[in-house]
Amino acid sequence: MHKSNKSTSMKRLLWVSIIGDVFFIDIFTKLLIKRFIPFYGEVVLIPGFLSITHLVNRGTVFGFFTNFGDGPFRFLFLLLSVLALLFIIYVFFKTSPDEIIANLSFSFIIGGALGNIFDRIVNKGVTDFIDIYYGNFHWPTFNFADTFITIGAILIIAEMIFTRKRRVCSLSS
Secondary structure, three states, X not given: OOHHHHHHHHHHHHHXXXXXHHHHHHHHHXXXXXXXXXXXXXXXXXXXXXXXXXXXXXXXXXXXXHHHOOOHHHHHHHHHHHHHHHHHHHHHHHOOOOOHHHHHXXXXXXXXXXXXXXXXXXXXXXXXXXXXXXXXXXXXXXXXXXXXXXXXHHHHHHHHXXXXXXXXXXXXX
């Protein structure tokens, strides 16, 4: 194998390993929550601000559309999630492995999306447990997959805003 091809392969392997790490962290923490905290159970970490609360989101983002049951809407949402993931994977593999922020962003998003899609397929809902609140303000409960997806999205948007590059990768090559 040519030296530059080997270097490119090793860099790509690093990014793929981050995807695996994010997926593992997400699934492992969800298993811990299911094992040690009863459904609707709560462990207060910072009174008045942060709790670990065992919930299952059977709807979409932030629990929207939870009352649509197991019918076609849930299948459609899962299908759209998979299609979006496949597009991000395509863009990820078209991005140069040297694009650090872009690859880190895509790795976080792909790993997180895989975790939530896996959970949705296996458990018919996504286990959420990070509960942030203050007074009457209560953010929707979320998990590590959501956190990684959000960080990845913020990083990719920040790179697009703060760099002179017009785009992160070339989809035409």
